[in-house]
Amino acid sequence: MRVKISALAALVAPLALAAVYPLLPEYQRALMSRVLILSIYSYGYAVCFQMIGLMSLGHAALFASGMYGAGLYAFYVSPDPLAALLVGVAASTLLSILFGLVSTRVGGSYFMIGTLLASQALYLAALHFNEVTGGEQGLVLKKEATIVGALGPLLSELDARYFTSLAALTIVIVCVTILSHSRLGRLFHALRDDEGKLEALGYNTSALKLVAFTISGALSGASGALQALLYGYIGAGYAGILNSVEPVLWVLVGGPYIQVGPLLGCLAVNLLSDLARGLLRGHVLTVGAGLVAFAFATGRLRWAYRLLGVSRGRG
Amino acid sequence: MASPLLSLQGVSKSFGGVQALSDVSLRVYDSGVLGIIGPNGAGKSTLAGIIVGALKPDRGKVFFRGREITNLTVRERAALGVAHTHQIPRVFQSLTVYENLELAASRRVSRRDLDGIIREAAEKLGLNGLLELGASQLSSGQLRLLEIGMALLSQPLLLVMDEPTQGLAGLEVNYLSNILRSLSERLAIILIDHRVDFVASLSNRVAVMSRGRVVGLGRIGDVEVVEKIEAVYMRGA
């Protein structure tokens, strides 16, 4: 019953987001478009973190690989946003298979350290090849190379950003909802509950983890690619540690239902941090304080408790 | 006699200098229950770990259906037909009872027959009213039955049960006895438990363990075995 309600909510959410758009003032429209793109990243992170219980500390690298794949293609090869999007998703899929082959073979805290190191290596590489990537300063894409540019004749810049991200997000929500109710989704949940038991039933858990990690990386990369193609900017900042930290908080704040949680969490954190701009020193402090607060709250939230492997002391 | 289903040859295992098993040899045949009894620290759980593949022996070999499996993982042994249940039942907490059983069965059973086989197993174990319940809502006795059901649905040739009566009340133990008795006609069971009466009532043969060694092995009625049990439990020898 609860499953059906959350699946319904997943279908209602995109409609609500479309309906609310005309009511929003311009600033909020722009803000919401950013959040919708990031929500795709949030779903991507949730596939790894919430479904199979692996906490990656390096997803920024996967987000950034999608961004660089799409952005560099659009900048250097051809100003074709659709092809660029595909290149971005392909790049992040490949990288996450590589990351996944490496990191799903090690256990516990080594998974986190491994993903953290891998993303640091990618970040440094992006800085090193700054003649190509633009480094910390980044590159600005020509307008015709972006989705906004391609939709220019039809939609205003603001509308194009909002509705492209909403359309992409809707596809992602539907896919994740189907995944979570599928046999593969049940296997993922079983893997999170008790990896050893699943292995004892004859399942290849390393392969399952790799599949989940790859799906997760592909979605994260899609988010990065959209970001590049909707805002026409790519920069090494997106490969930095902050971008790896944030989705952890979104997913935790979003709550136990993966069909809507990643969206709700991403919305809540980003809107809150926008409100808190004047109060705290910006976004970063909000995220930091949120994580510390959540570490305390975990003791009271059964699902988060389970997610973090607290009861089993998984390190 | 026919060739054994499982045989252990001179298996030893130590943990940081403590000898948990020394030179254990055992044979298990196609059906019936081999009971393993002994006080805490006798090496019973280590033995279970060696058989299912969670632990690797320092010395000695393990054979299953004539093939050496000493270096196979838990997963590889599961594929050959070795299933096990744990001291504290391990099931998937976020899935329903039905989904738990489905995961266990679906590697062996075609999709068409799956539902029927799951319902049949649930019926046999008395879980049929609970199929749609989340596993986290079960009592400890029901969890025990669910774990056994999962082990059975993976269609094993050998079932290793580590302390299955732990946490069960008297009536539940009787219920479990009946289930195991009917199972033992079809597959081999290695039953590890500290309740001597429970093991004795079910087992065709009993191995008595003490300090990492098998000190007695035979049918439960044998005078020698009874003496060993007494010796191990009463005098701690």
Added chain:
Amino acid sequence: MFPLEHLGLALFDGLVNGSVMAFIALGLTIVFGIMNVVNLTHGELYMLGALTCWLLVQSMLPYASALIVAPLVSGGVAVIINMLILQRFGHEPGQTILATFGLLLILQQVALAIMGPAPRSVQAPFNPVIELAGFSYSGFKLVAGLVSISISLLVWLVVEGSRLGSLLRASQENRMMAESLGIDTNRVFMVGFALAGALVGFAGALTSPFRQIHFLMGFDALAMSFVVVVLGGVGRVGGTITAGLALGLLESLTALLLTPTLARVLTVALALLYIVARRLGAPRGGWRY
């Protein structure tokens, strides 16, 4: 063209940098390696040491004062983090990582508020140029390297040879058992955090005169410390020192051919390969039984 005349300098500089790397990683060896707490603020404690040094020198106090105050600041912050936050949930891995991840961001922002976004530097108190066989070298950096390696060796002796090491290990391995033996595990953890924080704070002040001080400098220190700790064998102080020296050499030798950034990318990639090749943390033949 291989610049052979730079080889001597590279080897020497590699050893000095390696000593410093090992020294920075030392605190993480204690907290993560021995106590098994994934403390992601380790790099920020290093940054706080450097920041303290800059603040003191900025207010006209002698550099030497930083070597006393910085360990107190970083050690103090580590103790506060442990007492107010990590200890509250018994250092459970999941919660610890969340909290220290958040604290990492908060400490960065505090540093940003204090020193602004621009990189800062501190003048070395003395810096004679030392002529060595075929090349000259910064006297201060040489001294810093020697101090690093000396303190590291000292800590190694203390942790391996005294009761402290076994107390730390015992408290981590089985808290209940340790408590029942009359060990106050909370106090043991406190001492571990204080020691780790003080060491890395000292390292922050020590390296300030030859490294840029920046509010984001901590994360790189954290990543490199993880590399050093893991390569050296988790929980082994001696291994940490060896791994630090080896990595220092490796980095400065590769930097002869490539740029320093690329050398670091390679070092990190190498560490990753090692972690996978050893399948660290993954028990053979299944996870739990």
